[in-house]
Amino acid sequence: MKSLAPKTLPKQFVSFQILFMFIIILGSVVSFDSTAFAASATRKDFGEGGPESVALLKWKASLDNQSQFLLSSWVAGNNHCKWIGIGCNKASRVTHIDLESYSLRGMLSDLNFSSFPHLLSLELFNNSLYGSIPSNIGSLRRLTYLSVPANLLFGTIPSEIGQLSNLKFLYINTNQLHGSIPQEIGLLNSLNEFGAYSNNLTGSIPPSIGNLSSLTTLYIYDNKLSGSIPPEVGQLGSLIDLELSNNNLTGSIPPSIGNLSRLTTLYLFSNKLSGSIPSEVGQLGFLIDLELLVNNLTGSIPASIGNLSTLTTLYIYNNKLSGSIPQEVGQLGSLIDLELSGNNLTGSIPTSIGNLSKLTTLHINDNKLSGSIPPEVGKLGSLIDLQLSGNNLMGSIPNSIGNLDLLQYLYLDMNNLTGYIPLGFNNLTQLVKFVIDLNKLTGPLPENICFSGLLTKITAHDNNLTGPIPKSVKNCRSLNRVRLERNQLSGNISEDFGIYPNLVYIDLSYNNFYGELSQQWGMCHNLTSLKISNNNISGEIPPELAEAMQLSVLDISSNHLVGEIPMKFGSMVSLFNLRLDDNQVSVATKVSDQRPSIHNQFDLITLGELFDINC
Structure with missing residues (x-):
């Protein structure tokens, strides 16, 4: 059997193997140093001391002292990704700026937008930023969310805003912007919501707005827009909420508006629209709120409006229908x-x-x-x-x-x-x-x-009503205004009425009330007008009536009153119209002595011959 022991390698091969391993180890070290250097460079270029942090610090320095105090975490040398209101991605690039309601005061244009190529969201709602929206805002090519409402911005909407091709939400409302809405707004193909309301925008609505096929919300109300509503609005197939109210829009409502099959809210009120309500409105099957009030609309209400089965609000008042x-x-x-x-x-x-x-x-x-x-x-x-x-x-x-x-x-x-x-x-x-x-x-x-x-107002004057005052009225302390004059109502006036702390105006004239004036009228401390003329009231004028210090008009003429005018009437500083004629009252000596002051307070023409004064 042959041996399985390894053979001895040549010396030259061993030396080469050692050299190869050394090269690999050296390469790894060099690669590690290079990666570390690159990471260090990223932190240097885009972190502490990079162009983004420099731009932010420069903007902070342009704000007023209070604003700078609120941004106290913005300090050179610190990681800007940890600054208040700043969000970054993994590469330390600024992607979000959120400073909503920070009471910042300064110019928006002092923020160099060109330094933020990775910015996705800019939220500056409810501050005191002023100046114009700078044209270099168009450099924020990745921006999806732009919100600068409730500031003090003026100037025009820059046409460069059309370069923000990824923008989904654009809110520039509640500022002092003027000029027209640029045609370039139609380039924002990704836009979902556009709010430019409560500004001073003029000119017409650009037809290019019809290109915004993703738009769900269009708020451009409370401006000074003129011209007609472009028929291209009917191309906004995704639109849910359309609000163009409180402008100077003229012309007719375009029939193409019936194409907005997803629309739930349509506000066109307080304009100068004319013509008829198009029958195509009846095609808006999801419409919930339709408000066309305060225009010059003519013609009849279309029968097709009955198709709007989801409608909860229909306002078409103050037109010429x-x-x-x-x-x-x-x-x-x-x-x-x-x-x-x-x-x-x-x-x-x-x-x-x-x-x-x-x-x-x-x-x-x-x-x-x-x-x-x-x-x-x-x-x-x-x-x-x-x-x-x-x-x-x-x-x-x-x-x-x-x-x-x-x-x-x-x-x-x-x-x-x-x-x-x-x-x-x-x-x-x-x-x-x-x-x-x-x-x-x-x-x-x-x-x-x-x-x-609960009753605050009852007006039933100029009818032929008869009978007494309802008993529920006597204790109706909520009453503010009562007008029952020129009827044939009857009853004892001293018993039918109570104390009304909220009563401002009451007229019971030209009825058949009898009895004496109640002293409780003086306890109606907010009463400014008391008119009970042409009834059958008798007795004397109660001095307590002068305690109604807000009383400016008192007409109890053409009754059967007797006695003297209460001396306290001389202290009624609010009283300027007093009618006592066609009664049997006289002037007390002490009141007569105050005739010069009375002459200034009262409309003496209404006193007839009571004071024997020729006016």
């Missing part, structure tokens, strides 16, 4: 707030409106609506605010309104309504404001009108 309210409005099953007031709408209130079971606010006042109030209104069980005033509505008020037990605001004034106020109104115990004046209503006021003590 005509025609009738379409029955299709009753298909808006999600609607919470419907406001159509201040138009020229005609015809009757559609009965289908009773289908809107979630409705809390219904304003169709100040139109030219006719016919009667449909009983179906009583099906609106969630209704809190009902305003039908200023129309040509006639007939009686439906008793079904008494079913609206959540109702707080009821305005039926300035119509041609007749008949009694329904007994069902006694169920409206949550009323805060009850306004039925300038109709032809008869019968008594609802007994429980202030059952819960």
Whole structure:
């Protein structure tokens, strides 16, 4: 058998092997030194003392003293990646600057953006930075998030902003920027959200904005933009929220807006838009909030609006719309707030409106609506605010309104309504404001009108109401304004009214109240106007009335008052209009002695011959 022991190697081969191993070890050492040198160079070039930290320190030095104090961690020689508001990647390159709400004061343009080629996010919201947005902001080619709102920036939006091709979020709102939105904004193909609202931007909306296919939010409201809404807006297929309100936009609403199939919010209010509401609005199947108020829109409300099954808010008031309210409005099953007031709408209130079971606010006042109030209104069980005033509505008020037990605001004034106020109104115990004046209503006021003590306003003047003041009114301390003049109401005025600490104005004139004036009127310390003329009030004027020191108008003329004017009236410094004529009162000697001061305080023309003064 042959031996398996290794053979002895030649000496030359052994020497070569040792040399080879030495070379490998030496190479490893050199490689390690080179890596260490490179890492050291990175820290030197981009860490302590690098261009990014130098740019940050230079910007800090340009800020005011308080701002520099807030950035006290920004110290030369320290690792800038550990400075407050600074974020870095593994290579110590600055990727994030977040100094939101630091009360920094200085110029944004003093920050050298060219020194931050790796910056991804810049957050400077809510500071006091001023000056313009520098054009070298376009050097931030990797930037995805730019937020400088709520500062004091002025100047124009630089066209170089179009170079930020990776930008997803751009917020420059709530500054003092002026000039137009640059066409280059259309180059930001990755942009998701654009907020430039609450500035002084002028000019038209650039058509290039239609290129922003990824845009979900467009906020450019509260500016001075003019011109028409470009039809290219209809190309923004990803758009969810479009807000162009409070500008000077003219022209019509482009039909292409119907292409925005994902839109949930459309705000075009407070502009100068004209023309009709395009029927294509009915294609916005996900729309939740539609606000077109305060424009010059004409034509009728399109029936297609009934397709908006997710709509919760519809504001198209204060326009020039005509025609009738379409029955299709009753298909808006999600609607919470419907406001159509201040138009020229005609015809009757559609009965289908009773289908809107979630409705809390219904304003169709100040139109030219006719016919009667449909009983179906009583099906609106969630209704809190009902305003039908200023129309040509006639007939009686439906008793079904008494079913609206959540109702707080009821305005039926300035119509041609007749008949009694329904007994069902006694169920409206949550009323805060009850306004039925300038109709032809008869019968008594609802007994429980202030059952819960929430009522602040009751105006029922210029009707044919009869009967006494409801007992619930006597203890209704929440009352602020009462107008019941020019009716045929009756009752003992000294017993029907109480103390009202919040009452500012009350007019009971031209009724059939009798009895004596209560001294409790003097305890209404916020009362500025008390008018009870042309009734059957007798007795003397209570001196306690002078304790209502805010009283500026007191009209108790054309009654059966007797006795002397209380001397305390001379101390009522707010009183400038006092009407006592057509009574049997006289001037006390001490009051007469104060005639010069009274002449300055009172409008003596209203006193008639009481003081025997020729004015």
